[in-house]
Amino acid sequence: MTSSELWTRATADRYDAEESEMSSAAVLEPTLAFLAELAGDGRALEFAIGTGRVGVPLQQRGVPVAGIELSEHMAAVLRRKVEGDTLPVAIGDMATTTVPGDFTLVYLVYNTITNLLTQHEQVECFRNAARHLRPGGRFVIELGVPPLRLLPPGQVAVPFDVSEQHLGFDTLDPGEQILVSHHFTRDGEDGRYRRDTSQHRYAWPAELDLMARIAGLELERRVADWNGAPFTQESARHISVWRKPTGGRPSGPPTA
Structure with a gap:
């Protein structure tokens, strides 16, 4: 178990209503298009999938999606939308929990890496992403820039x-x-x-890049939003994409 705070039943039950703006077409369409392009013909794994705000419509686009979710209450809300054989979800933390198979895309949206409250756990999250990625696969994080x-x-x-x-x-x-x-x-x-x-534990883009290097991933691109706007010093958030090399390099040094 990581230091992440656990979502309660009451919070899970009202989550979708309170985040309705984040589920609008204006927000979701560019997000889904960005992720679907990276997934290609492969499978996608969402860390902290929650109630399926992104994972469910991504699966409905034809991308095979699996999820990892710490809160059983959040996963129960997702289960009201889609069956487990269509979108499997493992209950556990995103730093250590694994699921079968490999993926062309692992992703974390809406600042959720900050739910891990220590640097060590965030590094382990990158390692876990690398474990699940096939060579050439991508790890994507959406995160605000610390204000x-x-x-x-x-x-x-x-x-x-x-x-x-x-x-x-x-x-x-x-x-x-x-x-x-x-x-x-x-x-x-x-x-x-x-x-x-x-x-939440916030992290700067450069710190995330170092975590990625520890996990054996390479920065491929960083943009300011899902539409691909350039990332600048004025950007309030970033979408970062790291790629697992195809040369068979191991995913970072061994854990002590």
Whole structure:
């Protein structure tokens, strides 16, 4: 078991409704097109597949998809959408859990690598991706750039959403690279707000590239969004693609 926080039944049951914007065609279509192109004629494995926001429609496009998910409650929501023989899901953490076969694509979307709260676990996640990839296969991560540039001196909080239904802000500990997301969500018609928090370990693009090298993967491309916009110093997030070499090189040095 990794240090990842575990999604509860209540959180899983309301997840799709609260993330409906992320399931819109405007968000999903470029995501699915990007991933389907990389998968080609092979199989795709989604780490932290959750309720299947991406995995289910990717499978419906004709890409054979499997998943790994830590929360049985999140996987249960996915099971309401698709049967296990169509989209198999292994319950376990994405740093150590393995599934049968090999894949042309392993992917992690929507900042989920930050659910692993230590650098060691994130490195092991890269190693696990490399274990599952066939030579020439790709590992894809979607991740926000840490918003430290937005912090005034002496301040530790950065708002990311201020709306009538939701207030969200992150507090950051640069020394430990820990980010805590705070959510205040209007819950029901009585005007009350529900508070939720979640911990994340943020990582810079260059740090991820080093993790990839440890796992025996090579950076192939980095863009700012699923449409392929150039990644610059102003980009708020990145889509990074690492490739497993075809020359049979082992996936990084052995674990001590």
